[in-house]
Amino acid sequence: MAAASSVLHQVPIALGDRSYSIAIGAGLIGDPASWSAAPAAAHGVIVSNTTVAPLYARQLQAAIAPRHQQLHLVVLPDGEVHKTWATLNLIFDALLGHGCDRKTVIYALGGGVVGDMAGFAAACYMRGVPFVQVPTTLLAQVDSSVGGKTGINHPLGKNMIGAFYQPRLVVCDLDVLRTLPPREFSAGLAEVIKYGPIADTSFLDWIESHIEALMRRDTDALAHAVRRSCEIKAAVVGEDERESGLRAVLNFGHTFGHAIEAGLGYGAWLHGEAVGCGMVMAMELSRRLGLLDRAWVQRVTSLLRRAGLPTVGPALGADRYLQLMRVDKKAEAGEIRFVLIERPGLAVVRSAPDALVREVIADCCRPA
Amino acid sequence: MAAASSVLHQVPIALGDRSYSIAIGAGLIGDPASWSAAPAAAHGVIVSNTTVAPLYARQLQAAIAPRHQQLHLVVLPDGEVHKTWATLNLIFDALLGHGCDRKTVIYALGGGVVGDMAGFAAACYMRGVPFVQVPTTLLAQVDSSVGGKTGINHPLGKNMIGAFYQPRLVVCDLDVLRTLPPREFSAGLAEVIKYGPIADTSFLDWIESHIEALMRRDTDALAHAVRRSCEIKAAVVGEDERESGLRAVLNFGHTFGHAIEAGLGYGAWLHGEAVGCGMVMAMELSRRLGLLDRAWVQRVTSLLRRAGLPTVGPALGADRYLQLMRVDKKAEAGEIRFVLIERPGLAVVRSAPDALVREVIADCCRPA
Numbered sequence: 217m218a219a220a221s222s223v224l225h226q227v228p229i230a231l232g233d234r235s236y237s238i239a240i241g242a243g244l245i246g247d248p249a250s251w252s253a254a255p256a257a258a259h260g261v262i263v264s265n266t267t268v269a270p271l272y273a274r275q276l277q278a279a280i281a282p283r284h285q286q287l288h289l290v291v292l293p294d295g296e297v298h299k300t301w302a303t304l305n306l307i308f309d310a311l312l313g314h315g316c317d318r319k320t321v322i323y324a325l326g327g328g329v330v331g332d333m334a335g336f337a338a339a340c341y342m343r344g345v346p347f348v349q350v351p352t353t354l355l356a357q358v359d360s361s362v363g364g365k366t367g368i369n370h371p372l373g374k375n376m377i378g379a380f381y382q383p384r385l386v387v388c389d390l391d392v393l394r395t396l397p398p399r400e401f402s403a404g405l406a407e408v409i410k411y412g413p414i415a416d417t418s419f420l421d422w423i424e425s426h427i428e429a430l431m432r433r434d435t436d437a438l439a440h441a442v443r444r445s446c447e448i449k450a451a452v453v454g455e456d457e458r459e460s461g462l463r464a465v466l467n468f469g470h471t472f473g474h475a476i477e478a479g480l481g482y483g484a485w486l487h488g489e490a491v492g493c494g495m496v497m498a499m500e501l502s503r504r505l506g507l508l509d510r511a512w513v514q515r516v517t518s519l520l521r522r523a524g525l526p527t528v529g530p531a532l533g534a535d536r537y538l539q540l541m542r543v544d545k546k547a548e549a550g551e552i553r554f555v556l557i558e559r560p561g562l563a564v565v566r567s568a569p570d571a572l573v574r575e576v577i578a579d580c581c582r583p584a
Numbered sequence: 585m586a587a588a589s590s591v592l593h594q595v596p597i598a599l600g601d602r603s604y605s606i607a608i609g610a611g612l613i614g615d616p617a618s619w620s621a622a623p624a625a626a627h628g629v630i631v632s633n634t635t636v637a638p639l640y641a642r643q644l645q646a647a648i649a650p651r652h653q654q655l656h657l658v659v660l661p662d663g664e665v666h667k668t669w670a671t672l673n674l675i676f677d678a679l680l681g682h683g684c685d686r687k688t689v690i691y692a693l694g695g696g697v698v699g700d701m702a703g704f705a706a707a708c709y710m711r712g713v714p715f716v717q718v719p720t721t722l723l724a725q726v727d728s729s730v731g732g733k734t735g736i737n738h739p740l741g742k743n744m745i746g747a748f749y750q751p752r753l754v755v756c757d758l759d760v761l762r763t764l765p766p767r768e769f770s771a772g773l774a775e776v777i778k779y780g781p782i783a784d785t786s787f788l789d790w791i792e793s794h795i796e797a798l799m800r801r802d803t804d805a806l807a808h809a810v811r812r813s814c815e816i817k818a819a820v821v822g823e824d825e826r827e828s829g830l831r832a833v834l835n836f837g838h839t840f841g842h843a844i845e846a847g848l849g850y851g852a853w854l855h856g857e858a859v860g861c862g863m864v865m866a867m868e869l870s871r872r873l874g875l876l877d878r879a880w881v882q883r884v885t886s887l888l889r890r891a892g893l894p895t896v897g898p899a900l901g902a903d904r905y906l907q908l909m910r911v912d913k914k915a916e917a918g919e920i921r922f923v924l925i926e927r928p929g930l931a932v933v934r935s936a937p938d939a940l941v942r943e944v945i946a947d948c949c950r951p952a
Contacts, residue, residue: 258917285917301669312740317916342913343735343746367711372680378711379747545710548685549626549653 221247225443234382244389246275253385259320260284263334265294268326296482299369307337318342327353328360335366339381349386354404357388358445363453402524403488411448414468414563465563468555469495475540479532492525497580502556529581534574589615593811602750612757614643621753627688628652631702633662636694664850667737675705686710695721696728703734707749717754722772725756726813731821770892771856779816782836782931833931836923837863843908847900860893865948870924897949902942
């Protein structure tokens with residue numbers, strides 16, 4: 217708390233009366249000034265998990281204490297396997313047990329799983345209370361900070377139950393990334409790299425030339441990576457808040473990625489690892505459709521590898537991959553919709569022949 | 585199906601890009617023309633319950649069959665006690681089990697409980713799919729048709745988990761009210777009568793002079809009652825879709841009413857019965873605050889009695905009433921907010937001294 221705090225970037229998210237701002241900087245969590253844009257209310261509730269709460273909950277509590285008469289902490293079990301109704305209900309039990317009213321502010325302190333669940337709880341509790349995102353993983357900072365997607369998993373599919381619900385404020389404290397395990401950090405880089413192929417080749421160039429700085433978690437490099445990722449995502453989401461069209465391009469790598477996660481059981485691979493590998497598969501499918509050349513696919517694949525990510529898919533077998541992808545939310549009447557790269561920097565959503573998808577799986581994954 | 589169908593009234597609900605229309609008439613469910621404003625999609629899912637499905641599901645299926653390649657029926661157990669996550673999950677299981685995509689149309693065929701759960705499932709499934717309300721109780725036709733409130737109960741409070749989510753279309757078929765048990769019909773009349781004290785004394789006059797016609801379920805009288813109720817509610821909701829202020833007046837009778845329902849256990853009294861009795865208590869509280877005279881309170885109480893409703897509250901004891909009312913969604917920082925009648929035709933939301941509330945409970949309820 218004695219450490220100097222500095223906001224390096226502010227990214228405004230323009231969504232009419234649901235607009236908010238993302239603060240990116242160092243030493244932000246423990247600084248009371250970071251929270252001035254959040255509503256004051258009788259009750260504040262920090263939702264975190266068993267890994268993050270011991271590290272940062274006390275700092276956050278001290279910083280927001282002046283804003284609430286009562287402050288509660290809900291600690292969830294950590295991990296994607298717990299992104300279920302049963303865990304979500306722990307939040308509702310606490311909110312009702314403490315007599316929290318409809319002005320209660322929920323602070324999501326953790327990675328994507330905590331953010332998705334705390335956000336969904338905020339969307340549903342008394343049909344909606346304000347919430348604030350405090351993402352503590354790189355993946356959450358560059359992905360779930362923008363877009364308002366919240367939700368839980370169902371045994372038959374990931375993120376199948378949820379809501380679009382915007383936070384009032386997002387605070388990305390880069391200091392917290394120092395305690396992130398290497399695998400989690402790399403998983404976050406997968407989503408950073410994603411924004412290159414789908415939207416901005418000059419950002420891809422920048423990542424390539426700063427991958428060493430990013431890997432050693434240099435604050436200025438991280439600040440730029442988080443800022444540019446949020447800006448690109450914000451531009452896409454601003455045009456299509458409820459994912460009727462354009463926004464689907466953000467799911468580049470996610471169709472194959474979700475199949476990997478569901479096929480291995482949630483939690484075996486990290487979400488970002490599955491997405492990184494899914495990007496390789498989606499690029500390979502784009503190449504086979506004549507959209508990309510081999511050198512460019514290899515260039516991005518190599519960058520993913522330098523970011524510490526797996527680039528060969530697990531051996532689920534083509535039938536299982538196809539079956540899992542048919543329940544993807546983008547699927548329409550059973551037809552799988554892929555996010556493909558039409559040319560570097562431009563994504564497109566389209567279907568592809570099953571035979572070609574099977575070739576990609578044979579080529580990019582371990583043999584079944 | 586051979587019966588002539590006729591739309592007697594259309595009530596437009598103006599909510600910007602979430603606007604929709606309520607059709608009120610006879611023979612509507614079985615007429616394919618009734619559904620032309622609903623989206624066509626590969627999958628259609630009728631959500632109903634064990635009481636309503638045997639009566640009307642086949643009619644509805646036949647009428648909407650041309651609009652969907654696959655039509656599924658989900659039959660839930662009947663009753664407020666089943667308005668839980670476990671029952672809601674039956675809908676998600678069916679949607680995912682049938683491979684329903686994000687364009688799937690959900691039809692809620694039943695009373696308020698079915699509408700609230702099917703609507704909440706539609707709000708959450710893949711973060712939102714279109715839904716159509718087919719309310720089969722008077723209460724659902726005059727209350728849940730307008731306003732977009734959806735949700736489920738939590739052991740610690742009614743409707744604590746939910747969403748604001750608008751239907752694409754509401755079809756109120758008055759013919760279905762003929763099969764409604766007398767208690768349920770009376771419960772619906774409680775919400776019709778409610779609109780008089782809070783908004784329209786001439787409508788209250790009309791109800792008084794048509795209460796016999798309504799009690800014998802005369803189609804024209806019902807058509808007017810449903811229409812006028814929906815119009816009044818639409819005017820209120822149109823000004824305050826997310827219940828930040830004005831809309832709370834629609835909860836007249838609900839603060840005491842929810843305490844009755846929760847105190848006796850959901851399902852012991854019907855929601856409308858509890859609300860009717862809650863209205864008597866809220867009027868009595870208004871009278872003790874000097875807002876209403878005794879004659880007017882007696883006049884409305886007598887009308888509720890002629891509508892077949894209980895007007896004396898159960899013996900929960902004042903402490904329990906107060907405890908239950910403090911978790912009401914309108915409560916702020918533990919202070920109960922009551923919807924009171926400032927003068928006939930005008931409601932106001934305010935708090936009241938506990939001592940006065942205790943007097944009302946002593947006066948309006950059976951001794952504890």
